[in-house]
Amino acid sequence: MRRQGIWLLITLAYALAVTSCQAGASPGDLGGVGVPSATVQPTVGSQADLDGIGNTLVTPTPTAGPASALRVVKGTPTALATLVPAAAPVPGPKNSVSPMFSSPPFTGDHPLMNFFDHDLPFQWYDNNGFQLTSWGGKTSGVDGHSGHDWLMPVGTPLYAVADGEVVRAGVAEPFRCEPLDRIVTDSLGVILMHRGLEGRSVFTYYGHMSRVDVNVGGKLTSGDRIGLSGDTGCAIESPHLHFSVWVRWGKVPQTYVDPYGWEGEGPDPWLVDKRGGEKSHWLWDSGVAPRVYREVELSQKEISALKVPLVVRYIRWMGWRDEQDPNNEVVRIEVAPDSGVRGPVSLFGYTLSNGHGAEFVFPRGAQVSPDSPVWVYTGSGRSTDTVYFWDKDGGVWDDMTGCATLKDPEGDVAHQLGYVGAGSKTTAPCAAPAKGDAP
Numbered sequence: 001m002r003r004q005g006i007w008l009l010i011t012l013a014y015a016l017a018v019t020s021c022q023a024g025a026s027p028g029d030l031g032g033v034g035v036p037s038a039t040v041q042p043t044v045g046s047q048a049d050l051d052g053i054g055n056t057l058v059t060p061t062p063t064a065g066p067a068s069a070l071r072v073v074k075g076t077p078t079a080l081a082t083l084v085p086a087a088a089p090v091p092g093p094k095n096s097v098s099p100m101f102s103s104p105p106f107t108g109d110h111p112l113m114n115f116f117d118h119d120l121p122f123q124w125y126d127n128n129g130f131q132l133t134s135w136g137g138k139t140s141g142v143d144g145h146s147g148h149d150w151l152m153p154v155g156t157p158l159y160a161v162a163d164g165e166v167v168r169a170g171v172a173e174p175f176r177c178e179p180l181d182r183i184v185t186d187s188l189g190v191i192l193m194h195r196g197l198e199g200r201s202v203f204t205y206y207g208h209m210s211r212v213d214v215n216v217g218g219k220l221t222s223g224d225r226i227g228l229s230g231d232t233g234c235a236i237e238s239p240h241l242h243f244s245v246w247v248r249w250g251k252v253p254q255t256y257v258d259p260y261g262w263e264g265e266g267p268d269p270w271l272v273d274k275r276g277g278e279k280s281h282w283l284w285d286s287g288v289a290p291r292v293y294r295e296v297e298l299s300q301k302e303i304s305a306l307k308v309p310l311v312v313r314y315i316r317w318m319g320w321r322d323e324q325d326p327n328n329e330v331v332r333i334e335v336a337p338d339s340g341v342r343g344p345v346s347l348f349g350y351t352l353s354n355g356h357g358a359e360f361v362f363p364r365g366a367q368v369s370p371d372s373p374v375w376v377y378t379g380s381g382r383s384t385d386t387v388y389f390w391d392k393d394g395g396v397w398d399d400m401t402g403c404a405t406l407k408d409p410e411g412d413v414a415h416q417l418g419y420v421g422a423g424s425k426t427t428a429p430c431a432a433p434a435k436g437d438a439p
């Protein structure tokens, strides 16, 4: 009975959603200012558009010993190592490639906050607890997210990904942002219409912008600047670009698709969904697809508050298909700037572990100094004084939630850096088990 009741609610929610989709994208509405209600105006349930709840840094209470316990070694600091970018996305053999996006929506690399959820891209009824990526991996984030969110500073230039026409530009109609618990009136966005996917139009939506430089009806060439990124609307606390793509066809005017296509095991859950699914194609020209990776980094202020000498300052815990490119994952360990430690500190015998049985042991001679952090990549490579490789065949950091633990040679925790996905601010992965979990 209870299940049937829930299903009825889901069906009702979907019916309302489809209704609002159709209303939002009717031809007469396309010239207006605003964005489709289906994009930023979920109307049913508590799974409101949580766009913008960023990756939450979890900085557990440190249990480190005093700085005097460190073995300070003599030596000359080596040059700062460079971060090797996560792997560039490329379509696998199972993907359907229809390259029609000849420009990236932004230049440079920015960490990804939310993926397109192939299971399923409806925020108001999907609550299976994960986002399913284009390669079939489960990740954390806003459940049912219908596009990609890249974290980036306010004011980052945004570009048309293909030739097209501006069909919406400017401030969206006011809508309720549940996480902010108020009506939002400042949501700036742009919708472009492109032609080319199997004879159909494809729409791209840029959300949370801070400035719009185009007008409705304007004709754009791929790569034209359309404005600047921002944190307007329901972006909550982290400035980011919400970029979503949909095709118009049949009776559902707006059907979201993943511009990275689908290449997971078996059929795409979104394609086979009877309630309005659609096939996703890889839409990027060669080398154009923005990187997808996740990272967190402690700020100087956060480090100071920890009052520990050594910190796991940074972790990039996923990228494009970690099982193929385990060096997508990397951890950076630093001497805390205001710890009072001046010279290099020996890391010999220290361990870095993921809490699931994988442990990296720093070799003899390993050291970290105030001006020379140490990087630990998950895959293979040639180690240097400042860069180490775990030699794993796949990823070791959990895509859902995890914790990097640095322990000293005695096995005591020197520092931990935990991470959770977007939208999950209460989970503290490094914390001790909750009461009741103890045997």
Ligand SMILES: [Zn+2]
Pocket: 051, 052, 114, 145, 147, 148, 149, 241, 242, 243
């Ligand atoms: Zn978003």
